[in-house]
Amino acid sequence: MTRWTPRRTGRTARRTARAQRRTGGPPHRTGRPPRQARRSLRRARRWLPGLLLVSPSIVAIGLFVYGLIFWNTRVALSGKHDEVSPYKFDKGKNFVDLWDQPSWPGAVRHALLFTAVFVLGALLLGAFLAFLMDKGIRGEASFRVIYLFPMAISFIASGVVWRWLMNPAPPERAVGLNQLFGKVHLGSLANDWWQNPDWGMAAMALPAVWQMSGYVMALYLAGFRSVPEELREAARVDGASEWKVYRYVVFPQLRPVTLSALIILGHISLKVFDLIMAIAGKQIITYVPAIATYVEVFDRHDPANGATIATYLLLAVALLVIPYLVWSVRAERTR
Numbered sequence: 001m002t003r004w005t006p007r008r009t010g011r012t013a014r015r016t017a018r019a020q021r022r023t024g025g026p027p028h029r030t031g032r033p034p035r036q037a038r039r040s041l042r043r044a045r046r047w048l049p050g051l052l053l054v055s056p057s058i059v060a061i062g063l064f065v066y067g068l069i070f071w072n073t074r075v076a077l078s079g080k081h082d083e084v085s086p087y088k089f090d091k092g093k094n095f096v097d098l099w100d101q102p103s104w105p106g107a108v109r110h111a112l113l114f115t116a117v118f119v120l121g122a123l124l125l126g127a128f129l130a131f132l133m134d135k136g137i138r139g140e141a142s143f144r145v146i147y148l149f150p151m152a153i154s155f156i157a158s159g160v161v162w163r164w165l166m167n168p169a170p171p172e173r174a175v176g177l178n179q180l181f182g183k184v185h186l187g188s189l190a191n192d193w194w195q196n197p198d199w200g201m202a203a204m205a206l207p208a209v210w211q212m213s214g215y216v217m218a219l220y221l222a223g224f225r226s227v228p229e230e231l232r233e234a235a236r237v238d239g240a241s242e243w244k245v246y247r248y249v250v251f252p253q254l255r256p257v258t259l260s261a262l263i264i265l266g267h268i269s270l271k272v273f274d275l276i277m278a279i280a281g282k283q284i285i286t287y288v289p290a291i292a293t294y295v296e297v298f299d300r301h302d303p304a305n306g307a308t309i310a311t312y313l314l315l316a317v318a319l320l321v322i323p324y325l326v327w328s329v330r331a332e333r334t335r
Helices: 010-023 035-076 093-100 103-134 140-152 155-165 176-183 200-226 229-237 242-270 274-279 289-299 303-334
Strands: none
Touching: 035 303, 093 103, 093 303, 103 140, 103 200, 103 242, 103 289, 140 200, 155 176, 155 200, 155 274, 200 242, 200 274, 229 242, 242 303, 274 289, 289 303
């Protein structure tokens, strides 16, 4: 005998349909979670392990990078010019008063001269070395290691060696390069090096060029090797000389490499500190913003001025890096 069950009224059927739509299906009698809950669980399984993996790095970057940037900006905007004054907001007065100090404009000029010589010298020397490597010289692997080796040395170690090489002692006590020039009868090339009041920072850039040109060479060599050989062969078939092949085919393909190298070298040069300290110390003739920050904070005990200089350095680096990041993002979107 069939068991009688009451028929659902229209209102009851509509309520049941709405309940089923909210839960993603008919009621579950097997104890399994609803379909929407299972989807959420699957999504969590996909992104939760990765989030847990990178969360320590996110916390560290947020605390020790952006947190310290915020703290430095707070000090720069305050009137804390000694170790006991409170953090009182001074409406950015430090950023204007800094230009009235006699040593600050000279530090900016020294940084710009160092940056120009360092960036241009490293780019030209690195591109030339990469060009030689691309032509397939003998012992390429050995030369590549030799050119890259200086990059493995810290700026402190390089500064100690180049301080001896660029010793500006007079001829009777000459050492380093001045002594070498005298022995090979090229005494006219001996000079004051970094102690020259006009071009001392250009000489200071020589150790940095020597150290970073190998890195630039590696970037350009990778760029040379990434240019398809078919493009070069097509240009040669059309009658182009080897120089025209590089000028009109190869070099235009290296613009992203040049931009990357320019950004990397530019931000290194703007915040150079250890190389100058190892060679010249805290002398006014080699005064740069990074040295000025150290002097203001640790010698003159003026946290506000030191933080102001550090903020100027941050803005200078941002002017180089942010446009590059925007260009990189747009280039990726157009691919």
